[in-house]
Amino acid sequence: MVRTSFLALWLFPTIFFSDASLLGQTAMGAGNARGEIEEFNRRLEEATRRMDNGATMALWAEDGISLLPSTKPMVGKAAIAAFMDRVMGDLAGAKMERFEMECSGVEVAGEMASEWCREHQVVQMGGGKAPFDGRGKMLLVLRRGGDGKWKLLREMWNAE
Amino acid sequence: MVRTSFLALWLFPTIFFSDASLLGQTAMGAGNARGEIEEFNRRLEEATRRMDNGATMALWAEDGISLLPSTKPMVGKAAIAAFMDRVMGDLAGAKMERFEMECSGVEVAGEMASEWCREHQVVQMGGGKAPFDGRGKMLLVLRRGGDGKWKLLREMWNAE
Numbered sequence: 001m002v003r004t005s006f007l008a009l010w011l012f013p014t015i016f017f018s019d020a021s022l023l024g025q026t027a028m029g030a031g032n033a034r035g036e037i038e039e040f041n042r043r044l045e046e047a048t049r050r051m052d053n054g055a056t057m058a059l060w061a062e063d064g065i066s067l068l069p070s071t072k073p074m075v076g077k078a079a080i081a082a083f084m085d086r087v088m089g090d091l092a093g094a095k096m097e098r099f100e101m102e103c104s105g106v107e108v109a110g111e112m113a114s115e116w117c118r119e120h121q122v123v124q125m126g127g128g129k130a131p132f133d134g135r136g137k138m139l140l141v142l143r144r145g146g147d148g149k150w151k152l153l154r155e156m157w158n159a160e
Numbered sequence: 161m162v163r164t165s166f167l168a169l170w171l172f173p174t175i176f177f178s179d180a181s182l183l184g185q186t187a188m189g190a191g192n193a194r195g196e197i198e199e200f201n202r203r204l205e206e207a208t209r210r211m212d213n214g215a216t217m218a219l220w221a222e223d224g225i226s227l228l229p230s231t232k233p234m235v236g237k238a239a240i241a242a243f244m245d246r247v248m249g250d251l252a253g254a255k256m257e258r259f260e261m262e263c264s265g266v267e268v269a270g271e272m273a274s275e276w277c278r279e280h281q282v283v284q285m286g287g288g289k290a291p292f293d294g295r296g297k298m299l300l301v302l303r304r305g306g307d308g309k310w311k312l313l314r315e316m317w318n319a320e
Binding site for chain 2 (some may be wrong): 046065068069105107110139142143154
């Protein structure tokens, strides 16, 4: 057995080493990236649930672009932050009762990644208004910056 | 002058070579990718304009996902093709009179790229119906396959 293994290794060193480097790549690169992106998702979900615009904006890249339905494309973090503050002003008195986000289909290539998510939100509007109960899906593109942190580069949303 | 240039080259070989390799990278990597993605966009625009489902599907990756509003996520090329055929059946007699797509914000990382597009379509519905005139935006994620060809990996659309 030992001899067969040794022979296999001697005969197929390229396969062995390419396998080993693939394993290394998964563990150190894409594998790590997936864990980091799960952590990013938890932060995004938590910031949205708390309606914490500051925490949400901290997850955006400076050159991020947000594409919402029937809304002009928001190009750059400043434009996105201004929009979020406006929405929050319009929603004064509202409270996020529930927000869940489930992401899948993560694809990673170097410093870029993409995933898509389903979300469900229940917002108590206050002032005797009926609560808003909505479901949607999102396509996200993330980029890992020089500081190793994943940031939101592109976001699009439409109804479930 | 010659001597100064030589001295500069001798003093700063790292800078020279890293500049040269950066130039090489732009010309051979991201630069090429951008040209290839423009070509991909032309093909997608042309296939959509001709309502040619076969040509459109040839631009999709096997594991592509399409996320349209108020529609279940379509996961995989077969699901997307079936949806497109169904739409085409419903639109029997319709003719795309005009379709324009303008993309920007191309980001490339290795074998993955993303861009977003604005589109405008005018469809003559036939049978005395009013033409459909719609504008939307798209977020696209592309992946370059082993054959060097960019394919559509993720697509989302919402109204302009």
